[in-house]
Amino acid sequence: MSNNPSDRFPDWNNLYKQDVKKMPWYNERLDADLENQLNLRNITKGRFLDLGTGPGTQAIQLAKIGFEVTGTDLSENAILKARELDNSIKFIADDILHSKLKSTFDYILDRGCFHVLPPDKRSRYTKKIHEILDDSGLFFLKCFSIKEKNLTYGPYRFSEDEIRYIFSKYFVIESITDVVYQGTLDPLPKALFSVMRKKI
Ligand SMILES: C[S@@+](CC[C@H](N)C(=O)[O-])C[C@H]1O[C@@H](n2cnc3c(N)ncnc32)[C@H](O)[C@@H]1O
Numbered sequence: 001m002s003n004n005p006s007d008r009f010p011d012w013n014n015l016y017k018q019d020v021k022k023m024p025w026y027n028e029r030l031d032a033d034l035e036n037q038l039n040l041r042n043i044t045k046g047r048f049l050d051l052g053t054g055p056g057t058q059a060i061q062l063a064k065i066g067f068e069v070t071g072t073d074l075s076e077n078a079i080l081k082a083r084e085l086d087n088s089i090k091f092i093a094d095d096i097l098h099s100k101l102k103s104t105f106d107y108i109l110d111r112g113c114f115h116v117l118p119p120d121k122r123s124r125y126t127k128k129i130h131e132i133l134d135d136s137g138l139f140f141l142k143c144f145s146i147k148e149k150n151l152t153y154g155p156y157r158f159s160e161d162e163i164r165y166i167f168s169k170y171f172v173i174e175s176i177t178d179v180v181y182q183g184t185l186d187p188l189p190k191a192l193f194s195v196m197r198k199k200i
């Protein structure tokens with residue numbers, strides 16, 4: 001598997017000219033691990049950022065259950081399509097590595113964006129997430145796990161220790177759980193779901 005991000009990943013903007021329902025990460029329902037955390041913690045309202053929203057499914061489900069949602073993605077085509085599905089959500093084209101986001105959010109979901117970023121950009125990413133997360137907010141991260149061995153392509157994979165190493169400068173890690181990445185692949189890829197608080 002190439003370590004060069006431009007060989008490893010598609011051109012995100014072009015990709016979203018295609019049918020989003022065929023994409024490996026397409027999951028019409030709310031991510032089961034996020035739903036579980038929201039229920040456990042009795043979280044029902046607040047400002048939610050769906051970072052790297054892609055097809056917009058997670059943003060749409062979060063808005064349906066009462067959150068004030070912003071969805072951002074690098075791909076303008078993804079944003080245009082997501083807006084067509086729900087124009088009550090603030091869908092914005094934004095690269096998290098050069099982000100123009102200024103406001104803060106009570107909750108941030110990253111389901112699949114962090115694990116496609118170039119490794120040398122991870123510290124820039126963590127700094128920005130820290131900046132836009134409210135002091136009492138929560139950050140939910142789903143990424144591929146090092147235990148995923150079936151796929152020979154795609155996102156970077158992480159161990160629990162790597163997640164701790166990358167995020168502990170700016171975040172207190174509340175939990176990291178072995179899960180799967182719900183989408184259209186069979187079997188579903190092995191993933192990690194992390195819940196973090198901001199260090200203040
Ligand atoms: C694996 S997809 C996941 C999409 C969506 N979160 C979901 O669960 O369906 C990763 C997404 O991250 C977006 N992305 C990649 N690099 C990004 C960046 N630097 N800033 C914002 N979005 C980015 C891609 O365009 C793509 O839509």
